[in-house]
Amino acid sequence: MKVHEYQAKEILRRYGVATPQGHVTDSPEEARQITKDLGGKSVVKAQIHAGGRGKGGGVKLAKTPDEAFEHAQKIIGMQLVTHQTGPEGRKVKKVLVEAAADIAQELYLGITLDRAIGKPVLMASKFGGMEIEEVAHKDPTAILKEPFDAIAGLQPFQARKVAYALGLTGETHKKAVPFLLALAKAYVETDCSLAEINPLMITGQGDVVALDAKMNFDDNALFRHLDIKEYRDLDEEDPLEVEASKFNLNYIKLDGNVGCMVNGAGLAMSTMDIIQYAGGSPANFLDVGGGANEEQVRNAMRIILSDPNVKGVLINIFGGIMRCDIIASGVVKAVKEIGCTIPVVVRLEGTNVEEGKQILRDSGLAVIPADGMKDAAEKIIAAVAKGGN
Ligand code: GDP
Numbered sequence: 001m002k003v004h005e006y007q008a009k010e011i012l013r014r015y016g017v018a019t020p021q022g023h024v025t026d027s028p029e030e031a032r033q034i035t036k037d038l039g040g041k042s043v044v045k046a047q048i049h050a051g052g053r054g055k056g057g058g059v060k061l062a063k064t065p066d067e068a069f070e071h072a073q074k075i076i077g078m079q080l081v082t083h084q085t086g087p088e089g090r091k092v093k094k095v096l097v098e099a100a101a102d103i104a105q106e107l108y109l110g111i112t113l114d115r116a117i118g119k120p121v122l123m124a125s126k127f128g129g130m131e132i133e134e135v136a137h138k139d140p141t142a143i144l145k146e147p148f149d150a151i152a153g154l155q156p157f158q159a160r161k162v163a164y165a166l167g168l169t170g171e172t173h174k175k176a177v178p179f180l181l182a183l184a185k186a187y188v189e190t191d192c193s194l195a196e197i198n199p200l201m202i203t204g205q206g207d208v209v210a211l212d213a214k215m216n217f218d219d220n221a222l223f224r225h226l227d228i229k230e231y232r233d234l235d236e237e238d239p240l241e242v243e244a245s246k247f248n249l250n251y252i253k254l255d256g257n258v259g260c261m262v263n264g265a266g267l268a269m270s271t272m273d274i275i276q277y278a279g280g281s282p283a284n285f286l287d288v289g290g291g292a293n294e295e296q297v298r299n300a301m302r303i304i305l306s307d308p309n310v311k312g313v314l315i316n317i318f319g320g321i322m323r324c325d326i327i328a329s330g331v332v333k334a335v336k337e338i339g340c341t342i343p344v345v346v347r348l349e350g351t352n353v354e355e356g357k358q359i360l361r362d363s364g365l366a367v368i369p370a371d372g373m374k375d376a377a378e379k380i381i382a383a384v385a386k387g388g389n
């Protein structure tokens, strides 16, 4: 789960991470008042779940309270397009109004899980304020990586090492060490999958402050962070994925035109691979799960078909725990209910496969049967190319 910058900063402050002073608002009038209270100057920042807001026109400096009003009026309600939002952009509902910073230096900090070594890793770079992917591409040695133990936490000697590597000395170094320790503690204790400070600002006075903050959380751990779960903003998520999550379906929307209904994550991934291999492109990942009932299958089918890009559906089921007849009845009900006019290819194997095939035959629907995955992928791609049933 992702949260907004202002929410990430709220969480980080609880752990002692320094952030600029400020408040979030959905009113330009209030943006003016907040700026007055901050001493007359501020930065007005669009709150969306995507980076690159600065370049996209979502971060504006205000030299007076009236300017803050004008910026807020322009930003709130705008469809903000950044390199992370896709061409359609995201609608801005709120802005964070913060005290304008006196930036001497912009650095980069990030913590994420290194799955290869099974540990969180603190990443730091002198090149802050820009896209870290670009830095990594141009000069991988410009990013320092310091893995640490999740149970013991980031150790003070590690924080000192990273602070030196960032070129921080004297009082600034002394402030950077507790900052790094607090960030690492926040990452571990809130079950983050990513905590990123870009830029980490060194002020003219040598203070160390999180100018931006991004935190993503492990969905499987949210049950123990109900306060963080409250921060979920459904408007920032894909509507079809939100709908799928209501039925406990593992659905992820993709850009292709072949909808996929599969049981098991591994089979779902190989189905996407084989669609690509056959020259097509999957519209989604969907694992209906091992113990799905007819109702879930019906909803899964409805969700797949409500994606306007979908021009054909491949149903690939291996009945182990899941029974083929349940899948078949769910599909038939959904298709009858929605009135599907695009081709549907079905590959069924395993438990109750004959019953499943019989249900499909008896339904009178024009489903195309397939033998094996390769055959199924080739048939759906040919059918999509031809168009219609
Ligand atoms: P992002 O573009 O979505 O990553 O948003 P950021 O919060 O990182 O802001 C983008 C850039 O705006 C930063 O790298 C800074 O250079 C600049 N910026 C943000 N806040 C301030 C501020 O208070 N003062 C000044 N001068 N620049 C700021």
Ligand code: MN
Binding pocket: 051, 052, 129, 198, 199, 212
């Ligand atoms: Mn940033």
